[in-house]
Amino acid sequence: MAHSIQLYNTADDPRVVGKTKSTVGGAHAITLKDGCSIDEPTVSLTISASSIANANYAYIGDFGRYYWIRDRKSLVNGVVELVLESDPWESFASQLRACPATISRNENASNGYLLDDSYQLLAYNTVVTRLFPQGMTDESMILMTVG
Amino acid sequence: MAIPEQYRQGFPENYSPEAGAETQWCPVAIKECSAVGISGTFNRGGIGHIPQQTFDLTFSQSRINRALQFHKVGDVYSPDTGLNVSPPGYPTMSYEWVRDNIPEHPNTAPTSDEDSVALFGVAFVKGDDPTSRLLVIRANRSAVKTGMIDPRDPTERFNLYTITFLPFMRIYQSVEEDIYTESRLSNNGALTCDVFEGTQVRMECFDQRFITEDGEITDVNDNVVETSFFFGLSSWVQATLPNSGDTGRTWYALWCPEQESFAEYFGDGGPYGVGQNIYYGLNSVQGGYGFDGDGGTFDFRSDHIGIPTAPTMGVTSSGFYNIYKLTGQGVLADFGRALFPQLPWDEPVENTMQGIAKVINYLGQVNQSGKLLDYILDIHIIPCAVPYGSLQHITVGGREFYNEQGYPYQANVVDSPYVSQSCGSLAIPEAFGNFLDYTVRCKLYLPFYGYVEIPPEYWNGGWISVDYMFNVIDGSFVAYVSGRAKHSNMNALIGQYSGCAVTHIPLRGADYSAVVAGIITTGAGIAGSVGGLAVGNLGIAGAGASAVASGLGQLFSAKPNMVNNGSSNSSSAMMMYKTPYLIIEYPTPQFSDRYPKEKGLPLNVASSLGSYGGMTIATDVVLDGIPCTEREKERIRTALKSGLIFK
Numbered sequence: 099m100a101h102s103i104q105l106y107n108t109a110d111d112p113r114v115v116g117k118t119k120s121t122v123g124g125a126h127a128i129t130l131k132d133g134c135s136i137d138e139p140t141v142s143l144t145i146s147a148s149s150i151a152n153a154n155y156a157y158i159g160d161f162g163r164y165y166w167i168r169d170r171k172s173l174v175n176g177v178v179e180l181v182l183e184s185d186p187w188e189s190f191a192s193q194l195r196a197c198p199a200t201i202s203r204n205e206n207a208s209n210g211y212l213l214d215d216s217y218q219l220l221a222y223n224t225v226v227t228r229l230f231p232q233g234m235t236d237e238s239m240i241l242m243t244v245g
Numbered sequence: 246m247a248i249p250e251q252y253r254q255g256f257p258e259n260y261s262p263e264a265g266a267e268t269q270w271c272p273v274a275i276k277e278c279s280a281v282g283i284s285g286t287f288n289r290g291g292i293g294h295i296p297q298q299t300f301d302l303t304f305s306q307s308r309i310n311r312a313l314q315f316h317k318v319g320d321v322y323s324p325d326t327g328l329n330v331s332p333p334g335y336p337t338m339s340y341e342w343v344r345d346n347i348p349e350h351p352n353t354a355p356t357s358d359e360d361s362v363a364l365f366g367v368a369f370v371k372g373d374d375p376t377s378r379l380l381v382i383r384a385n386r387s388a389v390k391t392g393m394i395d396p397r398d399p400t401e402r403f404n405l406y407t408i409t410f411l412p413f414m415r416i417y418q419s420v421e422e423d424i425y426t427e428s429r430l431s432n433n434g435a436l437t438c439d440v441f442e443g444t445q446v447r448m449e450c451f452d453q454r455f456i457t458e459d460g461e462i463t464d465v466n467d468n469v470v471e472t473s474f475f476f477g478l479s480s481w482v483q484a485t486l487p488n489s490g491d492t493g494r495t496w497y498a499l500w501c502p503e504q505e506s507f508a509e510y511f512g513d514g515g516p517y518g519v520g521q522n523i524y525y526g527l528n529s530v531q532g533g534y535g536f537d538g539d540g541g542t543f544d545f546r547s548d549h550i551g552i553p554t555a556p557t558m559g560v561t562s563s564g565f566y567n568i569y570k571l572t573g574q575g576v577l578a579d580f581g582r583a584l585f586p587q588l589p590w591d592e593p594v595e596n597t598m599q600g601i602a603k604v605i606n607y608l609g610q611v612n613q614s615g616k617l618l619d620y621i622l623d624i625h626i627i628p629c630a631v632p633y634g635s636l637q638h639i640t641v642g643g644r645e646f647y648n649e650q651g652y653p654y655q656a657n658v659v660d661s662p663y664v665s666q667s668c669g670s671l672a673i674p675e676a677f678g679n680f681l682d683y684t685v686r687c688k689l690y691l692p693f694y695g696y697v698e699i700p701p702e703y704w705n706g707g708w709i710s711v712d713y714m715f716n717v718i719d720g721s722f723v724a725y726v727s728g729r730a731k732h733s734n735m736n737a738l739i740g741q742y743s744g745c746a747v748t749h750i751p752l753r754g755a756d757y758s759a760v761v762a763g764i765i766t767t768g769a770g771i772a773g774s775v776g777g778l779a780v781g782n783l784g785i786a787g788a789g790a791s792a793v794a795s796g797l798g799q800l801f802s803a804k805p806n807m808v809n810n811g812s813s814n815s816s817s818a819m820m821m822y823k824t825p826y827l828i829i830e831y832p833t834p835q836f837s838d839r840y841p842k843e844k845g846l847p848l849n850v851a852s853s854l855g856s857y858g859g860m861t862i863a864t865d866v867v868l869d870g871i872p873c874t875e876r877e878k879e880r881i882r883t884a885l886k887s888g889l890i891f892k
Contacts, residue, residue, distance in 0.1 A: 110892075111890060113884060113887075113888060113889050113890050114889075114890045114892055115855070115889050115890065115891045115892065116891065116892035117892075118892075135874075136874065137873075137874050137876060137877050184873075184877060186871075186873050186877035186878070186880055186881050187881055187884060187889055189873065189877075190871045190872070190873055190881075193870050193871045193872075194854055194855070194868075194871060194881065195853060195854055195855025195891065196853050196854075196855065196870070197853060197854050197866065197867075197868060197869070197870065197871065198851065198852070198853055198854075198867075199851075199852070199853070199854050199863040199866040199867070199885075200849065200850070200851050200863060200864070200865070200866075201848050201849070201850050201851075201852055201854070201856070201857065201861055201862070201863050202845075202847070202848060202849055202862050202863055202864055203844065203845030203846060203847055203848055203860070203861070203862035203888070204845050204846060204848045204850075204857045204859060204860065204861050204862070205841045205842050205845050205846070205857075205858070205859030205860035205861070205890075206841075206857045206858055206859045207846075207848055207850065207857045208841075208846030208847060208848050209847055209848055209849060209850075210677075210678055210679030210680060210846075210847075211679060211680050211683070211732070212680060212847035212848070212849055213680050213847070214679075214680060214846070214847050216840075216844050217681070217834060217836075218834065218835045218836070218837070219832045219833060219834055219835065220832075220833040220834070220835055222833060223830040223831060223832055223833060224830070224831045224832075224833050225828060225829070225830050225831075226827075226828075226829045226831065227826055227827065227828050227829075228671050228673070228826060228827040228829070229824055229825075229826045230668045230669050230670075230671055230711055230824055230825040230826060230827075231668070231669030231670075231671075232666075232667060232668045232669045232824070233668060233692065233822075233823045233824025233825070234628045234629055234666060234668075234692055234693075234713070234823040234824070235823065236628070236629055236630035237626055237627070237628055237629075238570055238626065238627055238629060238630060238631040238717075239570070239571040239572075239624065239625070239626050239750075240568060240569070240570060240571070240623070240624070240625055240626070240627060240631065240659065240717055240718075241567075241568075241569040241570075241571050241621070241623075241624050241639070241656065242566060242567070242568055242569075242621070242622040242623045242624075242718065243566070243567045243569070243620055243621050243622060243639070243640060243641045243642075244565065244566055244567070244620045244622060244641075244642065245567075245620050245640060245641065245642040245643040245644075
């Protein structure tokens with residue numbers, strides 16, 4: 099069965115869901131290496147290596163997945179072999195976004211009263227004094243007698 | 246003003262309140278609910294404590310009031326500035342601030358109970374209608390009391406409420422089930438009607454009625470219609486009631502100790518539900534799970550514990566003792582001369598017998614004076630002003646004493662053996678508005694006693710007050726420490742500390758020896774302060790960090806403690822500083838601007854992973870509905886534990 103691959107370049111952090119990708123050329127037919135898995139396939143395509151020098155990301159539509167290009171090898175006869183590793187959070191981004199979970203930390207929302215053991219403190223404390231509004235300013239001399 | 250993000254869900258994307266729109270009140274939460282919700286039972290339990298199920302309001306976007314502004318409880322809205330302004334140093338206002346500062350405001354001066362407090366109110370906002378302002382439900386005391394209503398005091402039981410409402414509204418007060426009597430409007434739109442606790446209130450707005458108890462919304466013909474408005478719920482203090490067209494009024498939102506905003510009351514869905522159920526849930530209050538699956542049922546509201554009143558009986562009520570307050574310099578010297586007679590050696594005697602008689606008479610007087618000393622129980626100095634009554638002759642053993650001119654020695658009689666002295670209260674706002682506020686250490690210095698440590702849960706974001714009661718007779722005292730905190734549902738006496746602050750004036754040599762012995766042996770050792778916080782990024786108790794076990798952590802843990810007290814007895818206590826004060830040790834945080842982006846901030850919210858965007862960390866995610874391989878799922882779980890960045 100023939101498959102095709104679309105190559106991309108992305109500068110986003112690998113942890114980003116919703117990466118910004120720019121295409122590198124068009125779709126190319128690929129040949130799967132025997133015995134590879136769907137999430138870590140090795141594919142070969144006939145293309146000049148220099149034309150895809152800046153490609154670091156790929157999409158195989160038949161597998162419904164995005165892939166990191168982990169390695170590339172130039173073989174004979176203008177064949178380039180790409181070692182791919184799937185990017186599951188990009189590949190299943192919509193399902194992942196909708197997945198219910200207990201979010202323990204987030205960049206944009208927080209509950210400040212939860213303990214944060216990653217917080218940085220300086221070595222010294224700040225000591226503050228506060229005086230109450232009134233004190234005992236009076237004195238009284240008392241005489242106690244009987245009779 | 247832009248709508249804060251947490252309230253924005255459900256609004257049209259391009260919606261924003263019109264700049265300059267008239268606002269004269271402070272809603273603190275907007276909620277989509279299903280019926281007008283001021284039902285008949287008012288539970289007093291603390292400021293703003295309104296059972297969640299009581300309020301169920303509906304709204305329609307067709308009635309959006311573009312003048313809405315969103316405030317937190319504690320904000321001050323001033324029509325002059327149009328801004329949320331809190332007084333400097335008081336990001337969360339307490340009732341004390343409002344009480345102490347309202348008289349200075351040109352529009353306010355609560356002078357009577359009736360004007361002093363609105364427990365809560367519902368603000369109706371109708372489009373750009375300038376008369377649509379405010380429904381205020383005020384509290385009047387059920388019993389005759391003086392002074393301003395203290396909303397902190399749950400003994401302030403109210404069974405009479407005054408409702409003031411707006412010209413487009415009518416209030417119906419039920420006298421029997423489903424039978425309502427109409428309260429009419431006044432011409433100026435500010436009308437009051439009294440309803441009693443337990444009364445069901447039906448509010449009619451725009452000729453349509455909102456039934457309070459079951460959520461039905463009907464028109465004037467009792468046909469169920471769908472009509473709804475924005476409602477804001479707030480709790481504030483206002484000195485005088487609003488009138489139609491009134492624009493020059495500042496509203497003060499009362500500090501709500503249980504929640505930062507009323508949004509937290511309404512957690513059950515709705516586009517404005519910020520999220521009691523989202524963030525915490527009812528189950529969070531009840532522990533989440535329990536034997537019956539619903540957690541516990543403990544009511545977390547606290548009883549108010551106030552300062553006790555002085556005992557009614559004391560030494561002065563016996564009638565057997567005379568207690569005098571001495572004033573004036575040298576009064577004891579004059580009195581002493583009268584107490585101890587002088588032998589008139591210079592008076593001539595005619596013969597020896599007369600001289601002997603004079604000596605015997607003198608010796609008799611000396612003997613009598615010695616016995617009189619037994620009737621002087623004590624002379625002492627105590628560090629407080631003592632209330633006194635009229636001048637009376639000083640009597641000792643039934644005898645009165647006169648000076649050389651024949652005038653009697655007099656002193657003011659002490660009325661009561663107990664004297665109260667208030668040192669006031671300190672409002673201590675949170676310094677950080679986060680967990681760091683609850684890592685602080687606080688020592689309270691109590692005059693004549695020493696230092697006591699008070700956990701931040703008892704005062705942070707709230708106040709501490711100190712009051713003393715002295716026993717005039719022996720100089721003993723009790724210092725009462727009361728507190729209230731932002732996140733603690735209590736307003737109570739949190740500590741009572743007793744001691745003795747008196748300087749005895751010895752009358753005889755034996756007395757003096759006893760005083761000196763007291764100094765040596767009866768020192769009241771007072772516990773010194775304990776060590777400071779863990780510092781640096783070395784873990785805070787309970788946070789689970791492991792760095793404390795390191796050598797560096799031990800180094801910081803070995804910081805010396807500062808002992809603030811030695812032993813003291815009653816006399817040295819008199820030389821101690823006489824005004825209470827707090828010593829608070831705050832951590833000094835260093836927060837990188839990139840910290841949220843790189844590590845995320847603690848949240849603990851049940852939501853969909855993509856809800857909040859940005860760096861998102863979730864542990865133990867159940868990845869249902871993702872058609873990937875198990876190895877990919879494991880990679881997703883691993884990635885979520887360290888964080889994925891949702892764009």
